[in-house]
Amino acid sequence: MKDVKCECGHVNPHGTVLCEACGKILDEQTNPAELLDMRYEGSARRSQTYNKTFIDKIWNFFSSVKVGVWLIIITLIASSLGTILPQEMYIDLPADVYYAQEYGWVGKLYYQLGFNNLYxxxxxxxxIAMIGISLVICSLDRVVPLYKALKAQRVTRHEGFLKRQRIFGVNESADENDFxxxxxxxxxxxxxxxxxxxxxxxxxGRFSRWGPYVNHVGLIIFLFGGMLRFIPGMYVNEDLWVREGETAVVPETDGQFYIQNNKFILEHYDKNKDKTFEKAISMAGEVVKNYQSNVVLYKRVGENLPGEKPKLKKIEDYKVRVNLPLTYEGYSVFQASFRSELNKMSFALTNKQTKKSVGELRVDLRDPKTKYDLGNGYSVEILNYFPDFEFAENGEPTTKSRVPNNPAFVFRMVSPEKPKGETSFVAIKQTIEPFGDNQYKMAFKGIETKNISGFIVRKDSTLWAIILGGIIFMIGVIQGAYWNHRRIWIQNKNGQVWVAAHTNKNWYGLKKEIETVLKDTKLVMPDDQVQTEDTDKSKEKESV
Amino acid sequence: MKKRRLVIRTIILLLLAAAVAYTLYANFTKDNKQKVAVNSIAPDFALVDMQGKKHRLSDFRGQGVFLNFWGTWCPPCKKEMPYINNQYNQYKDNGVQVVSVDIQESELAVNQFAERLKLDFPIMIDKDKEVMNTYGIDLLPATFLIDKNGKVVKYYTGELTEERIREFMEKIKP
Incomplete structure (x- = not known):
């Protein structure tokens, strides 16, 4: 395909509508009676001119604004579909059960279509990726020719160009003073x-023409920031539960950091102390004032294999409270939750008849001992321990998990009277004596619980891209919205003086400015060839 | 000129396609918590068994290792244990070692379990779930087959039959 040489001598790329230099109409199809379409300065958008190879075809597809708008509409519809039923991450049951159970056939369909994890x-x-691609290609395909056209423009313009500007007027004469x-x-x-x-x-205000493209660059950086999250190590968002008194490795840190939870503290507002809130407290009942975990952060020294005890160096003590995370080397540990777990259970070995206790024992539910010696010939052995007790289908006692939610024991109680021991099955509020009437029993004395702090470990190394993208986005918006690209031509043609003007928006402002400029001269105010207000508005929407 | 345009367009499209492909790939693999891939070297670990003896996985180089993760509360684990024990006794003199890792339970529970089922192979407790996390294990029982060079040959989740266990041991026999 050939470049087009204008009569003014400027060589324009193929597909150019208006000569970049003088503005002469090069495209014969343009109706000479109409006003010019000044979008992109009549430059050759390349996508519309070359359509040769496979690569060009893909390029042209994404270069279409129409395609871009459709992509956005489809994404909007898809996004709204995901809000109809709760997404998978917010439900407690397995997804295949939950949707059918809660929402019937609608839910089942929703799940089958994969909308449970739509985003x-x-x-x-x-x-989203296609919108990004469309953004890049649309912008490139327009900004480059537009830049070239604006750069190549000459002062003297072709008559046809001036005549067909929206604002145009002819004066018979003007003198040097006027100029x-x-x-x-x-x-x-x-x-x-x-x-x-x-x-x-x-x-x-030519730079206002770059506003949309600057804005798109910001958007692309923003999308890039979103993409960075998928790179391992860039974005961490993990739960971490640590029991009081225990030390746990911080996830996603390659075993570098450990956190020891010394104490979990839960404080409520006190009606008597916090007088200001008295009314509110009596209305709402218990109101939590503070969730806090007193922790110690450690760093591992040297190497250790998984399973081996690491050598730790203390870094700092910290009180982690809601919104006051412990932050170190990009990682933040937030107070997110807590729960308590049964920790210890106490029993008294008791003579059933005399109701006299002969000794007490405290069982650590996470690490029970096999044998507890109570002295004087009394002792208790644990034959079987079920931390999360239930009866299996075959009627045997068993445990559901390793967590002591519902502890049960089979004890052997040895006493001077029964040196071989008596067997007793003890669960919460339940005692079974499998071999008949025992002389002794394990009387339940008390229970101790332990708090477990729930933390969220977070690291976000993508924020800079999101923030940068957002700032550039806004700069682009401001650049395009608060400035106008205005041009006024005052030229000698056929012994007359022609005045023409163009702006990419705010024609009213431009006309006002021309009025002031021509005020003290013999030149008259040029006409607005689009007279009515209505068309004025619709035209403005079109201009980019 | 035309050629240059084609080259530029191709490069830009390839860059964009690469970014999209990577994002999709990363999104697909992120839920896949399996951190130890078949054919990679099994990560080393060190745990103390119920007799107080420290075992390092790398100490078993030269032998096949049948690495089994389990819990006393998990019924399929309980079911496959006697089979593993039988096959262990068959293959231990042929260079196959069973390393059995319980996840975060009390010594009492593990000892009683081992006694009741008369298990002969070394059993260790992963108290802090560190080994479990290193191997990216989610469901129990989980079995890794490691050959004499320390390479993972196979990964299997779920209950094993005795037949299958023998098959597995045969696979890693040096």
């Missing part, structure tokens, strides 16, 4: 004034 699905990500006055006024209005053969081009 993480491949096709949703693909949609001087106009130039002075223009400069006062901060126009950049260029002169050639007595013709004038006054221009300002």
């Amino acid at each position: 993480g699905s491949w096709w949703y990500l693909l949609l 001087m006055a106009i130039k002075k006024q223009l400069k006062e209005k901060r126009y950049q004034v260029r002169e050639e053969n007595g013709d004038i081009l006054a221009e300002k």
Whole structure:
């Protein structure tokens, strides 16, 4: 395909509508009676001119604004679908059960269509990615020709170009003084004034034309930031539960950091102390004032294998409270939750008849001993321990998990009277004596619980990209919204003086400015060739 | 000129495609917690068995290792244990070692379990779930087959039959 040489001598790329230099109409299909479509300066958008190879075809697909808008509409619809039923991460039951159970056939369909994890699905990500691609290609395909056209423009313009500007007027004569006055006024209005053969081009705010593209660059950086989250180590968001008194490795730190939880503290507002809140407290009942974990952060020294006890170096003590995380080397440990767990159970070996205790024992539910010697010939052995007791289908006692939610024991109680021991099965509120009537029993004395702090370990190394993208996005918006690209041509044609003007938005402002510029001269105010208000508005929407 | 345009377009499209492909790939693999892949070297660990003897996985180089993760509360674990024990006795003189790791339970529970089922192989407790996390295990029982060079040959979750256990041991026999 050939480049097009204009009669002014400028060589334009194929597909150019208006000569970049002088503005002559190069495209014969343009109706000579109409006003010019000044979008992208009539430059050749390459996507519309080359359609040769496979690569070009893909390029052209994404270069279409129409395609871009459809992608956005489809993504919007898809996003709203994901809000109809709760997403998988917010439900407690397995997804295959939950949706059918809660929402009937609708839920089942929802699950079968894969909407239960919509925002993480491949096709949703693909949609977002395609919007990103469309953004890049659309922008590149427009900003480059537009930049070139604006750069190549000359002061003297073709008659056809001037005539068919929206604002255009003809004056029979003007003298040197008028031109001087106009130039002075223009400069006062901060126009950049260029002169050639007595013709004038006054221009300002060209950089506002780059606003949309700067904005798109911001969006692309923003999307890139979102993509960074998928790179391992860039984004961490993990739960960590640590029992009081225990030390646990901080997840996703390669075993580098350990956290010891010394104490979990839960404080409530006190009606008597916090008088200000008295009313509120009596209305709401218990109101929590503080969730806090007193922790120690350690760093591992040297290497150790998993399972081996690491050598730890203390880094700092910290009180982790809600919104006051412990932060170190990019990692933040937030107070997120807590629960308590049964920790110890006490029993008294008791003579059933005399009801006299002959000794007490305290069983550590996470690490019970085999034998507890109570002295004087009394002792208790644990034959069997079920931390999370239930009866199995075959009727045997068994445990559901390793967590002591519902501890049960089979004890052998040895006493001077029964040196071989008596067997007793003891669960919460339940005692079974499998071999008949025992002389002794394990009387339940008490229970101790232990708090477990729930932390969220978070690290986000993508924030800078998100923030940078957001800032650039806003700069682009401001650049495009608060400045206008205005041009005024005052040129000698056929012994007359022609005045034409163009702006990418705010025609009213431009006209006001021309009025001031021409005020003290013989030149008359040019006409607005789009007279009515209505068309004015619709035109403005079109201009990019 | 035309050629340059094609090259530039191709490069830009390839860059974009690569970014999209990577994101999709990362998204698919992120839920897959399996950290130890077949054909990779099994991560070393050190645990103390119920007799107080320290075992390092790498000490078993030269032998096949049948690495089994389990819990006393898990019924399929309980079911496969006697089979593992039988096959252990068959293969221990042929260079196959059974390393049995209980996840975070009390010594009492593990000892009683081992006694009741008369287990002969070394049993160790992963008190802090460190080994479990290193191997990225989610469901129990989980079995790794490691050959004499320390390479993972196979990973299996779920209950094993005696037949299958023998098959597995045969696979890692040096």
